Amino acid sequence: MTASKRTLSLGAFLMATGHHIAAWRHPDVPADGGLDFQQYKRLAQIAEAACFDALFFADSAAAPDAPIASRMARSDHFEPLTLLSALAAVTERIGLIATVTTSYNEPFHVARKFASLDHLSGGRAGWNLVTSDAAAEALNFNRSEHLGHAERYARAREFHEVVSGLWDSWEDDAFVRDKASGQYYDPAKLHVLDHHGDHFQVRGPLNVARSPQGRPVVVQAGSSETGRELAAQTAEVVFTAQTSLAAARDFYSDLKGRLGKYGRSADALKIMPGVFIVLGDSQSQAQEKFEQFQALVxxxxxxxxxxxxxxxxxxxxxxxxxxxxxxxxxxxxxxxxxxxxxxxxxxxxxxxxxxxxxxAGGRGHYSLIGTPAQVADELQAWFEQGGADGFNVLVPHLPGGLEDVATLLVPELQRRGLFRTEYSGRTLREHLGLARPANRFASI
Amino acid sequence: MTASKRTLSLGAFLMATGHHIAAWRHPDVPADGGLDFQQYKRLAQIAEAACFDALFFADSAAAPDAPIASRMARSDHFEPLTLLSALAAVTERIGLIATVTTSYNEPFHVARKFASLDHLSGGRAGWNLVTSDAAAEALNFNRSEHLGHAERYARAREFHEVVSGLWDSWEDDAFVRDKASGQYYDPAKLHVLDHHGDHFQVRGPLNVARSPQGRPVVVQAGSSETGRELAAQTAEVVFTAQTSLAAARDFYSDLKGRLGKYGRSADALKIMPGVFIVLGDSQSQAQEKFEQFQALVxxxxxxxxxxxxxxxxxxxxxxxxxxxxxxxxxxxxxxxxxxxxxxxxxxxxxxxxxxxxxxAGGRGHYSLIGTPAQVADELQAWFEQGGADGFNVLVPHLPGGLEDVATLLVPELQRRGLFRTEYSGRTLREHLGLARPANRFASI
Known part of the structure; x- marks a missing residue:
């Protein structure tokens, strides 16, 4: 593998007991994994030992409580930012991506928490920016129904503008902390945002110095026309559900093609489809593993x-x-x-x-059930044929499914020169091959 | 020291470079301590080794940016909940108290984050409930000025009602997770809050199981008439600034006297005045230490x-x-x-x-500058004469000031039988001697 060879990125999508809806019922799965920090610590360390780019946490600000919810493992889990902050302290290199909705939050808090996580982790924070379309969430935030699609996206766009502006409140070298003269920061390197928009009035500045990555990495997952435009303008990673290489290629070229009009290069955004992976020594063994979960649905x-x-x-x-x-x-x-x-x-x-x-397993994501070589073949095809820059890996159960990927699939990808064998960078941006953004307010 | 002897509680009030306004300029102080996680990790471990009840973090959701602010170390620091979550992962026993304002937050998020921290830490979370009276904060949250005192407190009271109700969404044994039958939780042990109030409409339930402490510990610091009533009704710890034993006794007996009308025993609320402490081998050496900081103001x-x-x-x-x-x-x-x-x-x-x-040092808190024995005499007098259940310890500089307290003052208090020599409990409630609250919705 030469230094210049393009390699793929891997995210570990972690969800309580696993991605399969019946995972919690499997004998190998700790059913209380959603609120067991030691379990998450192990998962993070497994993914880090395998050189994953990042951990990825989805989120919802509501607990399902319809009668059937009592038969699903979805109502009790950690809040992602507190969980990732704790994981930051017990990992060294792996990126930490948390989902936070723009629909029921304040941009100042969101900017601040991710900047704080970026400092805590030495530059490993990522924000999965979403809008909320679940009525159950609206009801927890003073509303009787959720916002319409257009309004949600307008709010999201402005939310991003405020958050990224707050992240640039201070130039990188604003804090001089000169003990002798008594000057703590250079006022010329402070930029008050003073945002006045349709949805937000936010003065700033942020009370956190510019963070190691300049700005935490912005991730998105919207697939609608509006979602793609927002991503083309503001996202640095897109997580998407594609069920065939052809569809993945269409999505990939469509989205990359939109970047130019925002003055961005195709490299400034990485596309990572979700893939649901079940591994076995043979295809039939993998299938058998999968059927164990299916039988529990x-x-x-x-x-x-x-x-x-x-x-x-x-x-x-x-x-x-x-x-x-x-x-x-x-x-x-x-x-x-x-x-x-x-x-x-x-x-x-x-x-x-x-x-x-x-x-019940992949939840609409592409499913790969087979040997490490078979799965690697598929990932390689998507990666080399214009369908993906990397993959967000979904496994049926935890920790077992992640252990399988780390010990069986990752070595296969490494043998093919498709994936790193050790971290070369320190920050999530460096892992993903994303440039560190300049401060928009800094004079050159 | 007999098992039944009343002992005092100690909180470590941590603030970036220290409580003295000029601390950052002192040669022994890392000036960038406000955003150095390794520094906070050391501080937490020092306090835990000394058996402190808790770490305590103040907060403000705004960065000062007037010209003079550039000469103060106040504009860049961690957000407390992300910081405490990270510290939870590198400590075992010490309590973790973060300030979060009720004025510019949503109760669902606050309930969720503290419940999440309580699970992460095995029952060590505390919430310092405050209202915001700084115009600079209002400007970061869509407002041109902050709410009036009465409205802030009305909102805070309702905020607490919603948060504590959400913490009781699930009975302690609601999550049965029975793999064989497929029942994940018992619907009879789920309680939908469905709150409709003047300030908030919040349906619930919370998407976190009831936490190890039942509810995270609620801390307050208000001293006004309204603040005292809110504390008497809802607080479990009160942090206060008192500048003489006489004033501390008045405050203590006034506040404890208010608990009865809310059906609470005097023991259900612990009063912890702030004390600013500078230690030396002799009083003059301590004074000299203090003057080093004063000279830098x-x-x-x-x-x-x-x-x-x-x-x-x-x-x-x-x-x-x-x-x-x-x-x-x-x-x-x-x-x-x-x-x-x-x-x-x-x-x-x-x-x-x-x-x-x-x-510039104590910021209005009682200042004790002297030998460990002198300082211990004062604390003992306050503790034994009805002025305090414990103290929130403020030190001029970090980490030095905290090291002094841990290695010089704590052993003196331990020798006198006033402070624990090892943790007997696992949770913050147990350290403080606070009962674990029953779920208000549970049938007996």
Whole structure:
């Protein structure tokens, strides 16, 4: 592997007991993993030993409490920023990406917490910027329903503008801390944001010095037209669900093609599709492993997961052995997923219960079930044929699924020269190959 | 020391480079301590080795940026919840108390983050509930001025009601996680808050299981009439500034006397005055140490600190060698501090510059400068004569000042049987002698 060879990035998508909806019921899985810090510490250390670029945490600011929720492991888990801050203290190199919604937060707090995490971790923080489309979240924040799609994105765009502006409150060398003269900072290197917009009035400055990465890495996952535009303008990593190489290539070239109009190079944004991975010594052994989880899926639980993925469309009144009903074309950010699932149900002629079980593992993400070589072949094809810059790895169960990826798949990728064998950088930006941004206010 | 003997509690109030306004200029002090995680890790470990009950972090959601602020070490520091989460991972026993304002936050986020920290730390989280009276904070949160005193407190009271209700969303044994039957939680042990109030509409439930302490410890620091009533109703620890034993006893008996009408025993709330401590082998050596810091105080910096303590009353137009001007009796929460400082200036006949320097160390807290035995005598008197249940210890500089307290004062208190020699409990509640609250919704 030569120094200049392009290598792929890997994120470890961690979710309580694992990505498979029935993982918590498996005998190898600690069912209380969602609130066990020692478990997360082990996971972080496994991923770091395997040189992953980052840990990635999804989030929701609401606990499901419909009757069926009592049969799913989704109602109790750590808040991602507190968890990642704790993990920062017990890791050295791996990036730390947390999801925080722009819909029910204040940009000053968000800018500050990620800047603080970036300092705590020596430059390893990433913010997955999302908008909230779940009614359950709205109800926890003084609203009777969530904002519409357009308004959510307008707010998100302005939110990003404020947060990134606050991150540039201080030039990198603003804090001189000169004991002799008594000058702590250079006032010429302080920039008060004084933002006045449609959604926010924020004066600043931030009460955190500019952070090691300049700005924490901004991650996004929106796939709608509006979401792609926001990503092209502001994102540095995009996490996406693509179910074939052809679709992944379309998405990749579409999104990269949008960067130019914002004055950004194609390299300034990395595209990382989610891949659900189950490994075995043989394909049949891998499949058998997967079936152990599938056998634990109750039909109503599968359908509840489906309902959630369809933007909380209530499916409880429909017969389990009947077809997926016609769905309203909502303005929801889940619309692209609705289309994907409707297509899948039609193509494979699946009943509601079958469709629920079909997505119980990968949740709409591309599934790779096979030997390390087989899985590596697929990842390599996507990576080399214009479908991906890297992958966000989803595993059925934790810690076992991650251990499999770390010990079986990563060495295979390393043998092929596709993945690092040790960290060459210190910061998440360095791992991802993203430039450190200059302070927009600094004179040259 | 018998098992039943009442012992005192100690909190370590940590602030970047130390409590003395000029600490950062001292040769022994790392001037960049406010954003150095390794420094905080050392501090936490020093305090834990000395068996302190808790670390305590003040907070403000704004960076001062007036010209004089460039000569003070106040504009760059960690956000407390991210910092304490990281410290949770590198400590075992010590409590972790962070200040978070009720004025510019959402109760769902606050409930969730502290519950998350409580799980992360095995039951060591504490929330210092404050209201914001700084205009600079308002300007970072879409407001042109901060809320009035009465409205702030009404919001704070309701905020507490929502947060503590969310902490009781789940009964302690709600999560059964029964792999065989597929039941993850018992729906009968889930309680949806469904709060509808003047300031907040919050449905719940919280997406975190009930935490190890049942509820994180609630700390407050208000001294006004309204603040005392809120504390009597809701606080479990009160941090206060008292400048004589007589005043401390008045405050102590007043506050403890208010608990009964809320159905609370006097033991349910611990009162911990702040004490600024400088230690030496002799009184003159301690005084000399203190003078090293005093000599580094620029007059305008002292006056700026004074201005801040007076509720940001602008003193920059007044002559440094003139008297403290008459202050408007504002509705500010700083009012009790205004009275205290006006009294002090009058009694000692101090000019503005002299008053600024006078408070540059303890910032209005009781100052004890002397040998370990002398300081212990004072603490013992306050503790035994009805002035305090413990102390929040402020030191001029970090890490040196904390090391002095840990190695010189704590052993003296231990010799007298006034302080633990090892932790007997695991949680902050256990350290403080506070009962674990029952879930309000649980049937018996």
């Amino acid at each position: 109750e039909p109503a639980v599968g359908v509840a997961l489906l309902s959630r993925m369809l933007g909380n469309f209530d499916l409880s009144g429909y017969p389990l052995d009947g077809p997926l009903p016609d769905l309203p074309l909502t303005d929801s950010g889940q619309r692209s997923r609705q289309l994907l699932l409707t297509e899948l149900a039609g193509k494979e002629n699946l009943s509601l219960a079958q469709l629920g079980r079909r997505i | 620029e007059p305008a910096v002292g006056v700026a600190l004074l201005s801040r303590m007076l509720g940001n009353f602008d003193l920059s137009g007044y002559p440094l060698d003139g008297p403290l001007p008459d202050l408007p009796l504002t509705d500010s929460g700083q009012r009790s501090r205004q009275l205290l400082l006006t009294e002090l200036a009058g009694k000692e006949n101090l000019s503005l510059a002299q008053l600024g320097r006078r408070i």
